[in-house]
Structures are given as structure tokens and as C-alpha cells.
Amino acid sequence: xxxxxxxxxxxxxxxxxxxxxxxxxxxxxxxxxxxxxxxxxxxxxxxxxxxxxxxxxxxxxxxxxxxxxxxxxxxxxxxxxxxxxxxxxxxxxxxxxxxxxxxxxxxxxxxxxxxxxxxxxxxxxxxxxxxxxxxxxxxxxxxxxxxxxxxxxxxxxxxxxxxxxxxxxxxxxxxxxxxxxxxxxxxxxxxxxxxxxxxxxxxxxxxxxxxxxxxxxxxxxxxxxxxxxxxxxxxxxxxxxxxxxxxxxxxxxxxxxxxxxxxxxxxxxxxxxxxxxxxxxxxxxxxxxxxxxxxxxxxx
Amino acid sequence: xxxxxxxxxxxxxxxxxxxxxxxxxxxxxxxxxxxxxxxxxxxxxxxxxxxxxxxxxxxxxxxxxxxxxxxxxxxxxxxxxxxxxxxxxxxxxxxxxxxxxxxxxxxxxxxxxxxxxxxxxxxxxxxxxxxxxxxxxxxxxxxxxxxxxxxxxxxxxxxxxxxxxxxxxxxxxxxxxxxxxxxxxxxxxxxxxxxxxxxxxxxxxxxxxxxxxxxxxxxxxxxxxxxxxxxxxxxxxxxxxxxxxxxxxxxxxxxxxxxxxxxxxxxxxxxxxxxxxxxxxxxxxxxxxxxxxxxxxxxx
DNA sequence: TCAAGCGTTTGTCCAAGACAAAATGAGTGA
DNA sequence: TCACTCATTTTGTCTTGGACAAACGCTTGA
Numbered sequence: 001x002x003x004x005x006x007x008x009x010x011x012x013x014x015x016x017x018x019x020x021x022x023x024x025x026x027x028x029x030x031x032x033x034x035x036x037x038x039x040x041x042x043x044x045x046x047x048x049x050x051x052x053x054x055x056x057x058x059x060x061x062x063x064x065x066x067x068x069x070x071x072x073x074x075x076x077x078x079x080x081x082x083x084x085x086x087x088x089x090x091x092x093x094x095x096x097x098x099x100x101x102x103x104x105x106x107x108x109x110x111x112x113x114x115x116x117x118x119x120x121x122x123x124x125x126x127x128x129x130x131x132x133x134x135x136x137x138x139x140x141x142x143x144x145x146x147x148x149x150x151x152x153x154x155x156x157x158x159x160x161x162x163x164x165x166x167x168x169x170x171x172x173x174x175x176x177x178x179x180x181x182x183x184x185x186x187x188x189x190x191x192x193x194x195x196x197x198x199x200x201x202x203x204x205x206x207x208x209x210x211x212x213x214x215x216x217x218x219x220x221x222x223x224x225x226x227x228x229x230x231x232x233x234x235x236x237x238x239x240x241x242x243x244x245x246x247x248x249x250x251x252x253x254x255x256x257x258x259x260x261x262x263x264x265x266x267x268x269x270x271x272x273x274x275x276x277x278x279x280x281x282x283x284x285x286x287x288x289x290x291x292x293x294x295x296x297x298x299x300x
Numbered sequence: 301x302x303x304x305x306x307x308x309x310x311x312x313x314x315x316x317x318x319x320x321x322x323x324x325x326x327x328x329x330x331x332x333x334x335x336x337x338x339x340x341x342x343x344x345x346x347x348x349x350x351x352x353x354x355x356x357x358x359x360x361x362x363x364x365x366x367x368x369x370x371x372x373x374x375x376x377x378x379x380x381x382x383x384x385x386x387x388x389x390x391x392x393x394x395x396x397x398x399x400x401x402x403x404x405x406x407x408x409x410x411x412x413x414x415x416x417x418x419x420x421x422x423x424x425x426x427x428x429x430x431x432x433x434x435x436x437x438x439x440x441x442x443x444x445x446x447x448x449x450x451x452x453x454x455x456x457x458x459x460x461x462x463x464x465x466x467x468x469x470x471x472x473x474x475x476x477x478x479x480x481x482x483x484x485x486x487x488x489x490x491x492x493x494x495x496x497x498x499x500x501x502x503x504x505x506x507x508x509x510x511x512x513x514x515x516x517x518x519x520x521x522x523x524x525x526x527x528x529x530x531x532x533x534x535x536x537x538x539x540x541x542x543x544x545x546x547x548x549x550x551x552x553x554x555x556x557x558x559x560x561x562x563x564x565x566x567x568x569x570x571x572x573x574x575x576x577x578x579x580x581x582x583x584x585x586x587x588x589x590x591x592x593x594x595x596x597x598x599x600x
Numbered sequence: 601t602c603a604a605g606c607g608t609t610t611g612t613c614c615a616a617g618a619c620a621a622a623a624t625g626a627g628t629g630a
Numbered sequence: 631t632c633a634c635t636c637a638t639t640t641t642g643t644c645t646t647g648g649a650c651a652a653a654c655g656c657t658t659g660a
Binding site for chain 2: 004009010013014046049050105107108111148149150151153154156157160161164165167168172174182184185186188208209210211212213214215216217218219221222225226250253254
Binding site: 023041 | 612613615616621622623624
């Protein structure tokens with residue numbers, strides 16, 4: 001019965017692997033080996049879906065699929081746990097405490113621990129230091145298999161709440177530059193945008209947050225309508241790297257030359273030496289540098 | 301040059317139409333008619349992409365593709381504008397004022413108008429009455445072509461801010477039922493979840509918000525880990541309707557029987573008479589009914 | 601007015617082949 | 631030892647044309 005089996009579309013949804021990729025792996029590597037329904041369509045057993053999710057997880061970490069799908073189950077023990085690489089150096093305990101609260105499924109305690117950390121450190125330090133380390137710790141825990149997907153979702157949701165609350169509490173930036181903040185379609189990670197919005201607003205820039213997944217044509221229209229000086233895009237590590245460069249080029253070509261284009265996030269770092277007119281922001285602190293740089297240019 | 305042309309993947313991203321669908325339309329209806337690059341791959345000119353977005357917009361409204369792609373440009377005038385159908389009956393002006401602010405790209409004024417409306421009406425009335433009507437008005441304006449995509453994004457972002465702020469300000473629900481709130485993968489609309497979370501928290505239920513796009517297996521795990529009484533999913537009108545029933549069935553089969561499964565949103569309404577053990581919540585107010593019903597059952 | 605039956609429409613899936621971009625590894629020079 | 635180039639493999643995505651089932655909408659019958 002198909003009650004517990006997955007169609008190819010369901011597997012694509014749950015693993016993030018494209019249908020074409022699933023079919024070509026089957027052809028090339030002999031895995032996965034889905035059963036077929038009466039109509040000849042693939043039916044993936046749950047164990048194989050689980051294995052595919054693990055493979056995807058390791059791929060996002062940098063491993064290559066050919067090795068992974070061919071290997072049997074020694075990759076589970078050999079690759080999965082780069083176990084705890086000094087989980088957080090120079091951690092006063094805040095990080096591990098928060099991670100433990102996510103793992104303990106105590107939402108109220110998690111929320112107050114986050115709020116408390118933010119107030120103790122001040123917003124800028126919190127965002128420049130603690131949040132990236134928390135994100136990294138959550139990402140590592142997830143890759144290591146210590147975190148379930150839903151636990152990562154829960155963390156993201158609470159952090160999102162906190163950051164949005166912080167942004168709302170700030171006086172709205174009314175100065176320059178005016179920055180359109182968004183991601184391209186397919187990129188749904190929002191924390192990078194919110195962190196950037198916090199930092200920029202703190203510096204008095206005017207942010208126009210469009211949320212995630214704005215079609216390129218609409219990014220251009222928004223920049224025009226809001227008289228933006230800068231379009232800032234965030235790319236997560238999970239974003240297919242091969243698409244970043246052409247996307248950036250297409251957008252750069254569509255935007256008026258005076259409008260700057262900033263790319264940030266782990267997914268943008270692979271773009272170091274690229275086209276003219278594109279600024280790759282290497283880290284969160286880099287946003288502040290880029291901002292100072294922009295203001296310096298304008299002052300001239 | 302491909303500077304301004306779109307690959308099939310780019311069109312899928314920007315329009316939401318699957319690659320297979322784009323190819324089959326070309327074969328069957330003779331539209332779109334992309335050029336080819338040196339490698340024989342499709343290159344869609346921007347006008348056709350624009351037209352495809354319009355078609356997708358009308359399809360989400362209920363029109364069938366066969367008619368739309370065959371028609372020439374009389375559907376632009378004939379179908380697009382069901383122009384202003386008494387834009388908002390019994391509107392004290394709040395709605396149209398807010399719409400105008402979105403259109404005017406004045407973020408600060410929009411934010412304060414929303415906040416003010418919420419405080420004037422009280423949270424529950426605001427969510428039951430004003431927010432759905434605003435959403436509908438924005439959706440209509442978008443379908444009519446009065447709104448750009450980025451304007452809808454801007455609205456969503458501000459509303460999201462406001463609702464999250466309201467939730468944070470409420471005392472965290474600690475009672476029963478315990479409700480896991482999320483959407484399935486591919487469903488990224490978040491406002492329905494936030495509105496539900498507001499209403500449920502106001503009634504003292506304990507919400508476990510997982511954000512959007514949680515894989516089915518992880519929804520089940522989350523329900524278990526958080527000892528949830530209810531799993532509530534939100535489906536927007538844009539969600540492919542044919543997928544809702546099998547998704548619900550699969551999830552119902554995977555969840556322990558005592559855990560209730562609630563489906564809400566415009567995309568769930570097509571599911572009226574469905575399987576046992578699934579509650580279809582027809583409207584926002586329906587959440588309160590369902591909640592009262594659940595509590596009544598538990599009291600017995 | 602509603603239910604049942606029956607074409608039509610429509611999205612998704614399949615197969616096998618092809619190719620280009622990215623990653624890898626070998627070889628070369630400073 | 632490092633940096634660079636070049637050839638080779640790996641890998642994802644795109645192609646065509648055929649097929650089918652589920653959903654739609656129309657018509658018929660009660």
C-alpha cells in the first residue's frame with residue numbers, strides 16, 4: 001500500500017533532491033531502488049527516503065554524492081559525526097544552554113533565555129557574535145544528527161520572533177542609504193535578512209524588507225519604487241552555488257548602475273572575484289564595513 | 301544574449317509553473333514559444349514570462365489553463381479586471397487607507413496604521429475581521445494587477461511583524477490543548493499560521509510554532525516530542541489542490557490516533573467530506589469553534 | 601434539484617540520451 | 631612548498647515524445 005511509501009514528488013519535497021536527480025542516481029549508482037506501483041511509477045520505502053535525507057545533509061556539508069550513494073553504511077559512522085569539535089570555544093555557557101533548551105523542547109524557557117542574552121549583550125554584539133555562533137551550533141548539531149529538523153525549525157522560529165521584535169523596537173531608519181533586503185526565489189532562509197536589517201537599522205539606514213523569495217523582476221521594480229541605494233541579497237549555504245553567479249549577473253544587468261548590489265551569507269562567499277558592480281559581503285561585520293564604505297563614497 | 305532571457309529553471313522559479321508543465325503547454329497549446337540557445341535549451345523572452353505570470357495568477361483564481369494560454373490578449377482585458385467589486389463593503393476606511401499606504405511605499409506610515417488598527421479593535425477582532433479582509437483586498441489587488449509582487453511582499457512582511465509582535469506580547473499559553481502549528485513543504489505562506497497562533501494563544505492554548513515547510517516525518521516527530529494534542533496545518537489558495545488530500549491521508553496515518561489533525565486555509569476548503577480523523581477548519585472563526593469542540597470532548 | 605455517468609482537460613511521470621559546469625587530480629614552473 | 635594550468639571525471643540539468651490517472655464539466659436521468 002502507498003500509505004507508507006513515497007512518490008517521487010513526495011521524496012523531492014522531503015529531501016530537497018530534484019526528481020531528475022533521483023532518477024539519474026538510480027540509473028548511475030543503483031540507489032535508490034524504489035518499488036513500482038501498478039502504473040510503473042516509483043514508490044520509495046521510508047528507509048530509503050531517510051537515507052536520502054542523510055545523504056543530502058552530508059552533501060550540504062561538502063561531500064560528493066558519488067561516494068555517498070555508493071557507500072553502504074560505514075559512511076553513517078565514518079562521516080556523519082565529526083562529533084563535537086570543541087562545541088563552542090570561548091563560550092560562557094550561553095550557547096550550550098540555549099542549545100540544550102531547544103533540545104529540551106521548552107519554548108518558554110528558550111524564548112526568555114534568548115531575550116535575556118540579547119539584553120545582556122546589547123543588540124549589536126548579540127547579532128555579531130552570539131547569533132552567528134548559535135546558528136552555526138544549530139547547523140552543526142543538525143548535520144551531526146543531534147537535531148531533528150523540527151528542532152531546527154523551532155529554533156529558527158524563536159530567533160525570528162526575537163529579531164523581528166528587536167527591529168520593531170528600534171526607531172525606523174529614515175536616513176541613507178535606503179536598502180532593499182530580500183532573497184531570490186528558492187532561497188527561503190530568513191535569519192540572514194533579519195540580522196542584516198537589525199545592523200543596518202541600528203546604523204540609521206532605511207530598510208525596505210521584502211521577506212524571502214522575490215522574483216528578480218520585482219526586486220528591480222522595488223528598488224525603483226522605493227528609490228533604493230542598495231539591493232542586499234542573502235544566500236544560505238544550502239543554496240545551489242552554481243546559480244549564484246548567473247543570478248547576480250542578471251540582476252546587476254537589470255538594475256540601474258547607481259544602485260549597489262550586495263550579496264551576503266555563506267552561499268555568496270564562493271563568489272569572491274566577480275563582476276564589477278557587485279559587493280560580496282563576507283561576514284556580518286562586513287555589512288558595517290560595506291556601509292561605511294558606501295557612505296564614504298557618497299560623501300565624496 | 302541570455303542577459304535578459306530566462307532559462308526554464310528561471311521561469312519555474314519566477315512563475316511557479318513546473319518545468320514539465322511549461323514543456324507540455326508548449327507542445328499542446330503552442331505557447332509559450334521560447335527561443336533556443338546553441339545547446340538547444342529553451343530561452344524564454346521576458347514578455348512571455350510576464351504573460352505566464354499573469355496566467356498563473358488567473359489560474360490561482362480558478363480559471364483553467366486551456367482557455368488562458370490559447371486566448372490572445374482579450375483575457376487581459378476580459379478576465380483580469382473584475383475591477384473593483386465594491387472594494388470593501390462596510391469599510392470604515394481603514395482597509396482602503398492601508399492599501400493606499402502599501403501602494404504609496406510608505407513603510408513607517410503603514411506600520412503605524414496597522415498597529416493603530418490593531419489596538420483600536422483589540423487583537424481578536426483585528427484578526428477575525430480586519431486581517432482577513434486586508435489579505436483578501438491585497439490578493440484581489442494583486443490579481444487585478446494593481447499590486448506588484450514586491451508590494452504584496454512588503455505588506456506580508458509588515459503584517460508578519462505586527463502579528464509576531466502581538467504574539468510575543470501575549471502571555472505564553474501553558475494550558476491545553478498543545479498545538480503544533482506548521483505547513484507542509486512547498487507551502488510557504490505564513491500569515492495563516494500567525495493568525496491561528498494569535499487566536500489559539502489568546503484562548504490559552506499552548507502553541508508550538510514550527511514555521512513553514514516541515515517535512516511530514518518531522519511533523520510527526522514534533523507532535524510526539526512536544527506531547528501535542530493537535531497538529532494544525534495551513535494551506536493557502538495557491539497550494540496545488542490535488543496534493544492536499546493525499547498529504548492529509550499520509551499524515552493522518554502516521555500520527556497517533558489521539559492526536560487531532562486540523563487543516564485550515566483556503567487551500568483546505570476543497571476537502572469538505574474527507575477521511576475520518578481530519579478536521580477541516582473552514583474559516584478563522586472556525587478555529588475557535590474547533591477549539592471549543594475539542595475542549596468539550598476532553599471534558600467528557 | 602441533485603446524483604450518476606461519461607468525455608475532456610491537465611499535470612505529472614517515465615525513458616534514455618546529451619551536454620556543460622564544477623570538482624578533482626596530475627603535471628609544471630617559481 | 632606553493633600556485634597555476636590543463637585534462638579528466640563527476641554531476642546536475644535539459645532534451646523528446648509517449649502515457650496515464652485524477653479532476654473537471656457537461657449531459658442525462660430521477
